[in-house]
Amino acid sequence: MTLKQYFSNIFTGVKSLATGMKVTGGYFLRHHKEKITEQYPDNRDTLVLAERFRGEVIMTHDDNNEHACTGCTACELACPNGTIKIITKFDLTPEGKKKKALDTFIYHLELCTMCNLCVEACPTSAITMAPTFEHSVFDRSQLIKKLNKPGSKIREGVE
């Protein structure tokens, strides 16, 4: 290596470092203009989550406390983790016939991977995914949820 090469190596090396420092320096001067950090627990009120965000499975109830679940167990079969357990009962119709109906919809949030396969499988769109994410509790048993509200019944006309 000649002396000239030696100094040119040093020069190109320092120049490349200066080029990189220019980028960093640019950010140093205008970092206040583009803030990408979210102050999470403080901005909880203004936090906007995507409408399709999959946080947990919920059963939609209308104003009359009625849901659309027929207790067909399609979601239970579609779930890869055994998250859903459906207990059915037999209601008596006005004609005096026995009709299968939902008794309890048990949902194990602690087993759920939010894969959305149960919602896809549901023929009556009774369950959906809710955009919630703060699921921490102190005891695991609190994550076992009952999705149908007390006293709710199936909506008229849903088969």
Place this chain on the structure above:
Amino acid sequence: MYRETDIIQTIPGTDEMVINVGPQHPSTHGVLHLVITIDGETVKKVEPHLGYIHRSIEKMCESLSYRQFIYTTSRMDYLSAHINNHACALAVEQAMGIEVPLRAQYIRVVMDELTRIASHCLWWGSVAMDCGAVTPFFLAFREREMINTIMEETCGARLTMNYMVPGGVMFDLHPNFQRDAKAFLAHFRSKIDEYDELVTGNIIFQNRLKGTGFISKADAISYGCTGPTARGSGVSCDVRKWYPYEVYQQVQFDEILETAGDSYARYLVRLAELRQSMSIIEQLIDNIPTGDFQAKTKAVLKPPKGEFYSRVETARGELGVYIVSEGGTTPYRIKFRSPGFSNLSALDHMVRGQKLGDLVAVMGTLDLVIPDIDR
């Protein structure tokens, strides 16, 4: 002899010493355990020990139906989860003979390339961090966050999307998808030049990577390397070019080849692939045809008896999904050929005789994702 439980052991009669890197070591990017024989600073042998994150995904898949098993592959290579799901969906479609609608094919490819950009962004940040630079990590995560937001909007999840179903995709695109994706591309096009300025031209970074981790073309083939690792040695192995799936045949893109075979060549291949992925998305994003996003399929999938194989190009290389069906509702056997496993096997060859400090940089350019190696 040394015992694995000992942290440092010398080999009697020689100057060699055996040290353990990992499984809890930040530079192995996961729970990879390397048993390294060193002579002073020179690496004599590298022996990867696997099994720390084995979840027996292949065995688990045997008890899941053909719709259910797809989500487990998101947990293999979590950085290109969408592409893993794609490979599984392709295998099931091939087995069932399902025709995927053109719209779904376009959506799949656009999403694949977005995932590839997100994965390469994270790699770019982490390889720079392995060489001692912290700033690039934050810059790369800024871009990756934009892709994650796009994914969240359309797929409903940021990392383990599970957006693929046999016969198409789970939902239609979000109305804002095209606008957001174009905004991301415009943003990223200005920032990728910044990547070059900040890291590629940096003399320290170049000296760390140039000449280290060399693997020749013949060795790359014989170790079964795929993806950017092999293309850095001049092996033309892009599955998107050689065995085109979905609409890759219709898009114009180059297969990036470098012939140097060292760490820096692998770095350049990945950086150039970012630009190629951008160009693929730009070609497709405006031409997504209208129509169904999911083919009509039966509720229970029962492929005929036989063996089925599909392959895709993930961000790390070729992922193969091999399904043996006995005609039932669950597969008899599923085997995943993961790119990380083969690429890791070449690590010993790459770093033998080099300095211990270079090992981390070489591992960085291999872009190892440990759950992918150890399923």
